[in-house]
Amino acid sequence: MDTFKLEQARSWILTAAAALEKNSALLCDLDAAIGDGDHGANMARGFSAVVKKMETNPPADIGALFKSVGMTLLSTVGGAAGPLYGGFFLELGKQTVGKQELDAAMLVSILEAGLADIKRRGKAELGDKTIVDALTPAIETMKGAGSDVAAATRAAAETARDAAVKTIPLLARKGRASYLGERSIGHQDPGATSTALLMESLAEVSAKA
């Protein structure tokens, strides 16, 4: 696949919503170990609101779609991850105003802008045991994977999944898990795991084109 179209962007969000719903208990369990146990419920609730909004108000271009996702996540998901993912999608929307399709290089560059927004808001760096630890290597992989969107997103999804597992030995330095200090070691980060699910959904819908 050479371009990522509005239809795929829409499917990405629907597929992600289903994946987050399906994995809600897993994400809550991961969060219960090093946080307050609400990450899965937060994400499932937010994406369910996003899907409803998309159905009642179908966006005309990719920018409008991502903007609506961002606004809805900001208004429905509390905690740390809500504003971070909300800001991420708002940034994706800013980068894609009026667009009907994106090539692989553009997809990489909008994800980079989204990651930069997460780092600006959350002040997390690589290795702090957060969303950043899954998203950063996934985007790096995508960058080196060439111009085929399906192949690039598949490679990125695999990297994100491995990267989420690699958060297990890390000491949390940001968010609620950081209050545990050394006791955060030995547990997989819930936010890195939800990012891996988002990347997996992106790869799935890109493969279908």
Ligand code: ADP
């Ligand atoms: P809360 O911690 O407020 O209950 P969630 O449970 O929904 O929020 O989300 C927790 C996840 O948010 C963590 O697993 C981590 O990946 C992510 N997170 C927390 N703080 C930050 C931050 N400053 N930067 C990036 N990600 C963060």
Ligand code: MG
């Ligand atoms: Mg939580």
